[in-house]
Amino acid sequence: MKEKQLLDLGVDPEDIEFAKELVENARAKGLNKKKVNRQLQLAVQKPEANFTNPYFGKLAQKVYQDRRFKERKEPAPWKIWGEDLPEQAVLQMKNACRLPISWRGALMADAHQGYGLPIGGVLATENAVIPYAVGVDIACRVKMTVFDSPAEDVDKNKDFLVDTLQKDTLFGIGKTFSKPHDHEVLQEDWSFSKVTKHIKPRAIKQLGSSGSGNHFVEFGELTVSQDTLGLQAGTYLAVLSHSGSRGAGSAVANHYSQLAMKLRPGLPKELQHLAWLTLDSEEGQEYWQAMELMGRYAAANHEIIHEKIIKSLGATPLLQIENHHNFAWKEVHDGRELIVHRKGATPAGKDDLGIIPGSMVNSCYVVRGKGDETSLSSAPHGAGRVMSRRKAKQLFNWTDVNQMIKSKNVTLLSAGLDEAPSVYKDIDMVMEYSNDLVEILACFQPRIVKMAEDGERPED
Known part of the structure; x- marks a missing residue:
């Protein structure tokens, strides 16, 4: 047979x-x-x-x-950053550390409930990858381009910058380009698995687009207080984007998550979304290959967005920085190779550059990692939600939200009400809790923001 x-x-x-x-x-x-x-x-x-x-x-x-589920005799050790984190997020982290494959964990200050591993959760495992601990939007990332233009251009050329965002970006689930973009990632082998082969035509049409939910592209002012990052102290025009691997990444995540759960039917109900694939299995190797392809595809999306904006502005980029979350890395910690899942958490190895956004009106920080081993060299990926999308829609209305946004000198082109700034934690408090993880190098203030239209199903 x-x-x-x-x-x-x-x-x-x-x-x-x-x-x-x-x-x-x-x-x-x-x-x-x-x-x-x-x-x-x-x-x-x-x-x-x-x-x-x-x-x-x-x-x-x-x-x-x-x-049969063979729980660890003692939970894997883990550490929390921050205070008063949501009970469900803490419980999810505790549960993740019960797995026999778990080695060590960490929970960032922006944590909130997710599927399986909480958002803001970091989990190191031995010879195994957990699709839901990577996340549905595989390799979701942020990218910043800093221009050789003064920040005053945000006001001087506001109409032009607004037109640029409207012309050069595309948001929303199912949205595709009538004339697809080209990129070397499309020349790679997508036929190694049924799911990547099947999803490639859709990925081609969506290449260079952004998702929905908390995904954005925004112009703003980057303030560098001292000479660093190869920049002189001063304030610069910059563009910042946040999105991931779109429908392709979602298809990969759903396929392999379901497969992992099918292969681990003995898991207790509260651990089912933490089903894993061993890396020495065909399924584990296939998922790993698909995950890495989605990482390159997500990077290509941002590359195309930024290239189009650079061309429209006719400006010279002085600096580009990017980092991603919702991914798994092979890293050495405690003297052994481990699989480090960062779901809504970013790498913060020694001297790694990264970006930690706030909300559509609050600061975003450019940081340098300190390589803190107790966090598995990780940091938050943003401010973190304090309420569900449903609750946000019940509590807020556009009249009040727009008034608050205008008071912050921000022009909002489009967004969902469930992305109102008040649904997020205080980013400065998150950064304070994380001062042993990263060093702040610069601060970005959003000024012109575009997200998916209100009513779009979230894809973050």
């Missing part, structure tokens, strides 16, 4: 060779193909009821033992 047939019958990848042997033995003893398939399928699907099966009982026993 071929490997694909065994997989279709529900055999775990690590049990393929063992199952082949049992199938051969069963056929040699006269069991016909139809009965082999049926009994094998029962042994895999209901192992606890098939321990005494004369042909596949040993497989049933192995499957049952392998799929």
Whole structure:
């Protein structure tokens, strides 16, 4: 029996060779193909009821033992930054540290509830990757371009900058370009898995676009208080973007998350979204390859957005910085190679440059990582929500929100009410909690902001 047939019958990848042997033995003893398939399928699907099966009982026993959840004797150690973090986020982090694959964790000051691992959660595992601990918007990232133009241009050329954002950006789920952009990422192999092969045509049409939810492109003023980053102290015009791998990343995340949960049916309900794929399995290797491709695709989206804006402005970029979250990295900590998941958290290794945004009216910070090992060299990815989208829509109205935005000297072109500034934590407080993780080098103040239209389903 071929490997694909065994997989279709529900055999775990690590049990393929063992199952082949049992199938051969069963056929040699006269069991016909139809009965082999049926009994094998029962042994895999209901192992606890098939321990005494004369042909596949040993497989049933192995499957049952392998799929039983074996919790760590003691939770993996982890540390919290910040105070009064949401109870559900803290509980999710505690649960993640119960996994047998977990090594160490951290919870950032911008934490709030997510699927499986909380937003702001950092988890190091051994030889395993958790699709939902990476996140649905794989490799969501921020990128900043600083121009050789004074910040006063935000006011002097406001209409032109507004037109540039309207012309050079595209937001929203399902939105595609009628004339697709080209990029070297599209020349890569997308056929290594069914899901990436299937999603490529859509990815081509969405390349260079932004998502919805908290994704944005905005012009603003970057203030550098002392000579650093290769810039002289002063205030500059800059553009900042935030979005990820769009529909392609979502498809990859959903496919492999469902596959991981199918392969770990013995997990308790509260841990089901933390189902993992081992890196020495075909599925684990395939997901890792897909995740890294989505990382390059997300980077390409930002590259195209910034190239179009640079061309429209006719300005010279002095500096470009970018970093991503919702990803997993192979890193060495505690003297061993680990898989470090950062879901809504960013790398902050020694001297790593990064960007930590606030909200559409509040400061964003350019930072340098300090390489703090207790955080697994991580930092927050933003301000973090303090309420759900549903609650935000119940509490706020556009009349009050627009008045507040205008008082901050910000021009908002479009956004959802559930992205109102008050749904976010105080970014300065988040940064204060994180002063042992990063050093602040510069401050960006949004002035012209574009997000997806109100009513779009969130994609962040």
